[in-house]
Amino acid sequence: MEPTTREELLTAAERYARTVPIEVDLSGIDWECSDRAVRRAGACIYNRRTGNVTIRLTWSAYRSFGWEEFTGTIRHELTHAWEFQQFGESGHGGRFAEKARELDAPRHCRSFSDARLRLCCSSCDREARRYRASKAVKRPAKRRCGSCGSRYHVKHVESGHSWRTHAGYLIARKKLDEDW
Ligand SMILES: [Zn+2]
Ligand SMILES: [Zn+2]
Known part of the structure; x- marks a missing residue:
């Protein structure tokens, strides 16, 4: 039980x-x-x-x-x-x-907060929640907003870090390390 x-x-x-x-x-x-x-x-x-x-x-x-x-x-x-x-x-x-x-324990305290990432349109208010590092989160430059066609940026809600490119993602990921 x-x-x-x-x-x-x-x-x-x-x-x-x-x-x-x-x-x-x-x-x-x-x-x-x-x-x-x-x-x-x-x-x-x-x-x-x-x-x-x-x-x-x-x-x-x-x-x-x-x-x-x-x-x-x-x-x-x-x-x-x-x-x-x-x-x-x-x-x-x-x-x-x-x-x-x-002990077969995870090395990192896993963070679990629901939807810690946001995919945000740079022009309109369209926003999508993301739970993990999906393709769009890793490479937002490849996507366009479904409503207005503008580019997206990704925001890491807790830290406020945001990025528009894969390089930006890698930098944020490195900076955040365990706080990812
Ligand atoms: Zn720990
Ligand atoms: Zn838009």
């Missing part, structure tokens, strides 16, 4: 964490569920003073991924918890990547 409430999600996550083969002290981890419209599926917060770790799971991400895929998010956040507990810091560097690979 997949969790259907926030409480159930937290319970399931805690239980699942016990089955993940990673040396973390689970008694030092608090689990939270976030309802805020954040882009990250999860977050791992370290209290340097107490050494306590909080793993925050995003409810809407769970709803959009489903449990099976969401366990990847849990393994990802547990990898952060492991780094925090072992080394007092955590990132997405080589050490993290290696451990994440062992």
Whole structure:
């Protein structure tokens, strides 16, 4: 049975964490569920003073991924918890990547926000939502607005970055890196 409430999600996550083969002290981890419209599926917060770790799971991400895929998010956040507990810091560097690979966890906190991209006409107000890097997002110069025939630009909603060409896309992608 997949969790259907926030409480159930937290319970399931805690239980699942016990089955993940990673040396973390689970008694030092608090689990939270976030309802805020954040882009990250999860977050791992370290209290340097107490050494306590909080793993925050995003409810809407769970709803959009489903449990099976969401366990990847849990393994990802547990990898952060492991780094925090072992080394007092955590990132997405080589050490993290290696451990994440062992656990078959995604290296990057996947962002999930719905339609984080907009394809906008430069002349009229026509706008289309895009969820991922589609052809039009990568190469907007090849498209023309269906209403007025003008060129499109693509906007990355969260950061405000926008581009009109493939080169522009590559630059934005590089700049945004994990915030893509
Ligand atoms: Zn991460
Ligand atoms: Zn137009």
